[in-house]
Amino acid sequence: YLDKVPGRRRINISSRVGERQALTSTGLGKALILDHPRRYWIDRFAADQATGAPVADQHLWLDRMDGYVAAGRAFDLEENEDQIRCVAAPIRDAGHMIVGAISVSSAAQYMNDERMTALTDTVLDTARAISRELGWVPPG
DSSP: OOOOOOOSSOOOOOOOTTOOOOTTTSHHHHHHTTTSOHHHHHHHHHHHHHTTOOOOOHHHHHHHHHHHHHHTOEEEESSSSTTEEEEEEEEEOTTSOEEEEEEEEEEGGGOOHHHHHHHHHHHHHHHHHHHHHTTOOOOO
């Protein structure tokens, strides 16, 4: 984590600037690996599970990753921290490579499926704006 901006609600989210989390359990981590091949996902998932990442079902996780690729963003559905959900999107450079990610996180009580869907456009628009600052040009 490079930066963290608190929200208006008093919610304690355990991530800290300078800290690392498993790629496969966080929205940011999943957003960072959206462009990687499926084999990488499988290997990373196994490695994260072996090093103490929250236990998850690989088949469900892979299905979700396929959906995240199609949507251009990723979710954390309480996979990293109980009762915390987030919407994340990749940041790209001039070569279209993913070089970072941003996310919006909140307590699950405020982040139901409808809220996550509503936040998706905002998070994607913000990630795209940052990406454009880095020289990224949308395809097409």
